Amino acid sequence: MSRIGVFICHCGENIGRTVDCERVAQTAGELPGVAHSVDYKYMCSDPGQALIKQAIQEMRLDGVVVGACSPHMHEKTFRRAAAAAGLNPFLCEMANLREHCSWIHEDRERATRKAIDLTRFIVEKVKFNRPLSTILIPVERRALVIGAGIAGIQAALDIADGGREVVLVEKEPSIGGHMSQLSETFPTLDCSQCILTPRMVEVAQHPRIKLLTYSEVESVEGYIGNFQVKIRKKARSVDETRCNGCGECLKNCPNKKIPSEFDQGLGLRTAIYVPFPQAVPNIPVIDRTNCALFRGRAKGVKKVVCGKCAEVCGRKAIDYDQQDSFVTENVGAIVVATGYELYSIGKEQESQALRGYGEYGYGTIPDVIDGLQFERLASASGPTGGKILRPSDRREPRTVVFLQCIGSRDPAKGIEYCSKICCMYVAKHAMLFHHKVHGGKAVVFYMDIRAGGKGYDEFVRRAIEESRALYLRGRVSRMYRNGETIRVHGFDTLSGEPVVIDADMVVLATAMRAQPGIASLAQKLSVSYDQHGFLNEAHPKLRPVETNTAGVFVAGACQAPRDIPDSVAMASAAASKVLGLFSKELLEREPLIARVDRATCTGCFQCERVCPYGAIERKPLKDAKGRLIRMVAEVNQGVCQGCGTCQATCPSKSVELEGFTDEQIYAAINAL
Amino acid sequence: MKIGYFPGCSLHATAREFDESLRLVAAALDIELDEVQDWACCGATSAHATNHALGIALPARTLALAQRQKLDRVLCPCAACYNRLATARHALAHDKKTAAQVQSILGLAFDNSVGVVSIAEMLSGVTAEIRKQTRVPLTDVKVACYYGCLLVRPPDVCGFEDAEVPSSLESIVSATGAAPVKWSMALECCGGGFSLSRTASVVRLGRLILRAARDAGAQIIVVACPMCHSNLDFRQRAMLERGGLNQPMPVLFLSELVGLSLGLDPDRLGLRRHFVSPQPLLDRISASKAMPERREQA
Numbered sequence: 001m002s003r004i005g006v007f008i009c010h011c012g013e014n015i016g017r018t019v020d021c022e023r024v025a026q027t028a029g030e031l032p033g034v035a036h037s038v039d040y041k042y043m044c045s046d047p048g049q050a051l052i053k054q055a056i057q058e059m060r061l062d063g064v065v066v067g068a069c070s071p072h073m074h075e076k077t078f079r080r081a082a083a084a085a086g087l088n089p090f091l092c093e094m095a096n097l098r099e100h101c102s103w104i105h106e107d108r109e110r111a112t113r114k115a116i117d118l119t120r121f122i123v124e125k126v127k128f129n130r131p132l133s134t135i136l137i138p139v140e141r142r143a144l145v146i147g148a149g150i151a152g153i154q155a156a157l158d159i160a161d162g163g164r165e166v167v168l169v170e171k172e173p174s175i176g177g178h179m180s181q182l183s184e185t186f187p188t189l190d191c192s193q194c195i196l197t198p199r200m201v202e203v204a205q206h207p208r209i210k211l212l213t214y215s216e217v218e219s220v221e222g223y224i225g226n227f228q229v230k231i232r233k234k235a236r237s238v239d240e241t242r243c244n245g246c247g248e249c250l251k252n253c254p255n256k257k258i259p260s261e262f263d264q265g266l267g268l269r270t271a272i273y274v275p276f277p278q279a280v281p282n283i284p285v286i287d288r289t290n291c292a293l294f295r296g297r298a299k300g301v302k303k304v305v306c307g308k309c310a311e312v313c314g315r316k317a318i319d320y321d322q323q324d325s326f327v328t329e330n331v332g333a334i335v336v337a338t339g340y341e342l343y344s345i346g347k348e349q350e351s352q353a354l355r356g357y358g359e360y361g362y363g364t365i366p367d368v369i370d371g372l373q374f375e376r377l378a379s380a381s382g383p384t385g386g387k388i389l390r391p392s393d394r395r396e397p398r399t400v401v402f403l404q405c406i407g408s409r410d411p412a413k414g415i416e417y418c419s420k421i422c423c424m425y426v427a428k429h430a431m432l433f434h435h436k437v438h439g440g441k442a443v444v445f446y447m448d449i450r451a452g453g454k455g456y457d458e459f460v461r462r463a464i465e466e467s468r469a470l471y472l473r474g475r476v477s478r479m480y481r482n483g484e485t486i487r488v489h490g491f492d493t494l495s496g497e498p499v500v501i502d503a504d505m506v507v508l509a510t511a512m513r514a515q516p517g518i519a520s521l522a523q524k525l526s527v528s529y530d531q532h533g534f535l536n537e538a539h540p541k542l543r544p545v546e547t548n549t550a551g552v553f554v555a556g557a558c559q560a561p562r563d564i565p566d567s568v569a570m571a572s573a574a575a576s577k578v579l580g581l582f583s584k585e586l587l588e589r590e591p592l593i594a595r596v597d598r599a600t601c602t603g604c605f606q607c608e609r610v611c612p613y614g615a616i617e618r619k620p621l622k623d624a625k626g627r628l629i630r631m632v633a634e635v636n637q638g639v640c641q642g643c644g645t646c647q648a649t650c651p652s653k654s655v656e657l658e659g660f661t662d663e664q665i666y667a668a669i670n671a672l
Numbered sequence: 673m674k675i676g677y678f679p680g681c682s683l684h685a686t687a688r689e690f691d692e693s694l695r696l697v698a699a700a701l702d703i704e705l706d707e708v709q710d711w712a713c714c715g716a717t718s719a720h721a722t723n724h725a726l727g728i729a730l731p732a733r734t735l736a737l738a739q740r741q742k743l744d745r746v747l748c749p750c751a752a753c754y755n756r757l758a759t760a761r762h763a764l765a766h767d768k769k770t771a772a773q774v775q776s777i778l779g780l781a782f783d784n785s786v787g788v789v790s791i792a793e794m795l796s797g798v799t800a801e802i803r804k805q806t807r808v809p810l811t812d813v814k815v816a817c818y819y820g821c822l823l824v825r826p827p828d829v830c831g832f833e834d835a836e837v838p839s840s841l842e843s844i845v846s847a848t849g850a851a852p853v854k855w856s857m858a859l860e861c862c863g864g865g866f867s868l869s870r871t872a873s874v875v876r877l878g879r880l881i882l883r884a885a886r887d888a889g890a891q892i893i894v895v896a897c898p899m900c901h902s903n904l905d906f907r908q909r910a911m912l913e914r915g916g917l918n919q920p921m922p923v924l925f926l927s928e929l930v931g932l933s934l935g936l937d938p939d940r941l942g943l944r945r946h947f948v949s950p951q952p953l954l955d956r957i958s959a960s961k962a963m964p965e966r967r968e969q970a
Contacts, residue, residue, distance in 0.1 A: 355834075357836070358834060358836055358837030359836035359837055412827070478836070478856075478859075480856035481856075482856075487856070
């Protein structure tokens, strides 16, 4: 006969309000095999846990059922308490009386009856629980960081400074991300490049950081502690070991009329280029779609059309025949920091769900620009040297209209979330405009001003009070060219009046969206993402930088719209999680995984086909003399996530999922 | 192609030329218009402004009659009628309470299966046919396509094309060989039903539209709504009295323009019924028409 202890938690009012906890404890106490049953206000608290420990020792309990919240919340807590009292932690289970009962029901009587059922269900299951011990797996104590914007840079530096090696992969020719494009940063107006570029240099010079730029993750295999990552190094057409970054090739490239990605199309670059002068590494790359030589090759022209860069390169670093190459890195943890892109708000959209803003004329009226383009105009390193000039005629605009929430918070246009940073950067733009164009008028159309953050609201007030930006609460219905100016038709909802403004330039604060390639990367990493492509964290409050795949962490705007302070904080958090993981040579993990009975396994490998994690391995079964009998399935302990698909599939019933054996499940069902 | 036809009151009165030209164009394009028998008022303005149930029930009755006539779609040339019928169809599909109420008012078998089509939607579906049948290419005629407020909005109800940057009229006008201009007032309000009660407002709004069309280089305005037509055509003399506008601008129904390109007789298309004479346009066309005819004879 079992000696099970039942502990019913009131969770303050959360369970106690709709469930008669006392009665649940009393009824559970009468179940066969239950030796002890009590209820308590907060079972997870110190005195609550003491109750459990004391009962285990005094009543010699051989199983514990805690009727409280979801096991996601506190299973670890109670198992730790059980272990402290000398009981195998896997003999302790939880009945979910909160999420599965009190929170979703109103009728107290019926909810109480359901709580009793749920408790009995788990009691019967626990009777068949077996003591299990945690699994130890070796950890490769190196990390991979994907994306080298501010979040990736921060995470890489923190991990490397913590004493562990980092492989930092960036798909662009230079690290720095969007932050390197910004002029000044809110709320302190310090120059973005001034705070970023030293960190970029630090990354490049760090002895424990291996930097792979112009590279992308090709495939990921393995599991926490033991990932094998294949990385594609795209052909730069420049030998990184020879190039010393002198820049002669850039000066001599005949094709100088390519819109610069770094300047958001407002400036021009050459076909062989470095994205910006402070790029890290300062090694050019040939843009093969625009290079005359490669275009000639693509057309099948026999003659070498151009070769200027190779001619002038004193170091013989130009290599027109370079191919993509692959490297494989073994790492124990992965930090994803792929960042964001801006909503391209032209009329044509790649997705049916997005509508675009044809009525704003972006892409047809040159002086309607987006926020990042304004950053480039305001930046000292930008195409205008930091002077605010209109793209159309390079004249200084006197009136600039800023529109917030373009795309964001507008389900009709396909994006219902708030992009978080726009209120702040629009205030910053209004200030920068005021500083640079004396007597200029900034008008801001907003829906709400969301300036939560240290010094944030004060910053917006400064834009309004000191920089005299005119803030109008309302939306703009449309804009069109009116001679030299852009006529902006809006509505001021506070005065209830339509507003018509003739602006010289219009800046659209367009929504932040996940990077376009994020879905395929997420699939490689088995990380889930929401309908907008933002990666899902394991828990929105308590596990914000972990993902549902162990060993994969997120940082920055790939998870949700984030500003710089948030991205950096997340990156440091992810780095500390990685360092925590790397603090031991062996990794402990829960033993709730599948096991194959070699004696009955017929080797049909149905399990191999259905396993979503690739955890099934083929192993030979040999007799005493070492002769092969047959091949059988074996579960890789590191990879198995305990989903149970193999258990349900196995035709010979040779797979059992520890903690959820058929015996346990049937016993529990029979109790209902 | 056969399609139900709901002319509405305007096409029997102030916009007779819309009806006449549309019937001729439809015949030329081999589209059979099957008029809904015993149709009644669409409920525009008066009914839906005073009684929601009546505003839905009146157009629903027409749709029910169309269903009885085994029509799968009804063409509503008048933008106001189109909007009322489309609104009723949308409300009956999304608002169960109204649907039940209207069902009891109707007393007719009705399952809301009849589609509602505007003239913009119908003709933009047959642009290839228009191109093929064009006898008189309206080359170099610069046209401001004016949608007004009811043809494409609200987006949930109409849903045929982008409610902010529509392009159906432009595609039809292009098919006739004419050149649609880029302009900024295509979706503005013409003043609608205030033509009689607040004439000054209608004149002021119309003047803005005319000026924008002229500044964009348009020679004519094309509309698909009797109300827009009457405001811009009938009130144009008042608009021209002030505001520096001196050149009158002909306002044509979409079907009239298409009819001209198909080589139909301007008189039969009803072009003599306009207050602003389209004669300068007709002269241009007949001048250019002379060329291909001569070539044909040769």
